[in-house]
Amino acid sequence: MKFLSHFLLLSMLLLLCACQRGMDPVAFQADGRPPKLSDWHVVEVRSGKLVLNEGVVPYDLNTPLFTDYAHKLRTVWMPKGTAAKYDPTDTFDFPVGTVISKTFYYPRTADGKFTDVARTYDSSKDFAGEGLDLAHVHLIETRILVHRESGWAAIPYVWKDDQSDAMLARTGAVIPLTLVDDKSEREDFNYVVPDESQCASCHAQDWVSRKIHPIGPKARHLNRDYHYATGDENELAHLMKVGYLTGAPAPAEAPRNANWADEHAPLDARVRAYLDINCGHCHNPKGAANTTGLTLDVSVPEDRHLGICKPPVAAGRGTGDHLFDIVPGQPEDSILPYRMNSTDPGTMMPELGRSTVHREGVALIKAWIAAQSGGCVAIH
Incomplete structure (x- = not known):
């Protein structure tokens, strides 16, 4: 049994590496607005899956922001030899060159209609390794936050109908969708992709300077376990281990927000x-x-x-x-x-x-x- 477990783990890692082998290295775009998400080489569609490039680390939050019941795949990448500095309260101090992505998607409904998306918290069929299985999910948009010499820039991309790539959407987009729950109750709505100024309005945590920053990567949000391809591990500990974070205490000593959906929590x-x-x-x-x-x-x-x-x-x-x-x-x-x-x-x-x-x-x-x-x- 132990040998079988090791064999399955090795097979999974080899499959993940095979997906990454055809991808160019992550491209830090120091200026401008690349027309395609794939120009960044952070996440790309390969053989029916959205896969993460080498060095791109996924993460999640104890309690996520609500966005019309969308599911989200969050990732972070930093240039080799750089790391974020831990802060117990505020967003970590990320180095210039950091690229954070957030892909918004929905589980597909049983009937497979393209504009129908599932209203569900079940993500058991979403993932393929640390990426996404496009047989089960419908990609909507991916937002890039990139830390340049001039500060952070927010760049939105909308996925094409054929799910092959996402295209720059500086002015945002409106996408008609229908939420379908497990009782077949339907709710039509317009999914709104924010334009660049709207992205900045939420990410400008200091309204005087108007400089934008990431919202999610704070200790209290990341102090949780994540199911990485190599197994479950605390996110703060994992970021420290891969060299993307310095100065963090042991997870038990770091702040931690509750999971809003955990009925066992106060x-x-x-x-x-x-x-x-x-x-x-x-x-x-x-x-x-x-x-x-x-x-x-x-x-x-x-x-x-x-x-x-x-x-x-x-x-x-x-x-x-x-x-x-x-x-x-x-x-x-x-x-x-x-x-x-x-x-x-x-x-x-x-x-x-x-x-x-x-x-x-x-x-x-x-x-x-x-x-x-x-x-x-x-x-x-």
């Missing part, structure tokens, strides 16, 4: 992780929503900065005529879930990145508010 921890990744990049003291007085990153204490009994800064239809962001024990009277449950451009939050309502996310926030005790007093 409700408060799940909600704080969900708000942190979905809202915290704007709702923080330096972010685009810093004037709202609503701070939703994981560091803020549970007080009015988190929205408890806090009146909105600006009135309007975005409030739904509710008086407070969060009313303890009363989710139906709270602005936060009201805005999350909307797809009206003048009401919905987040303002970008989704065209559908994250039903399970709204239910989580409502359960959290319902579990809170106390009340709010309106001041006229």
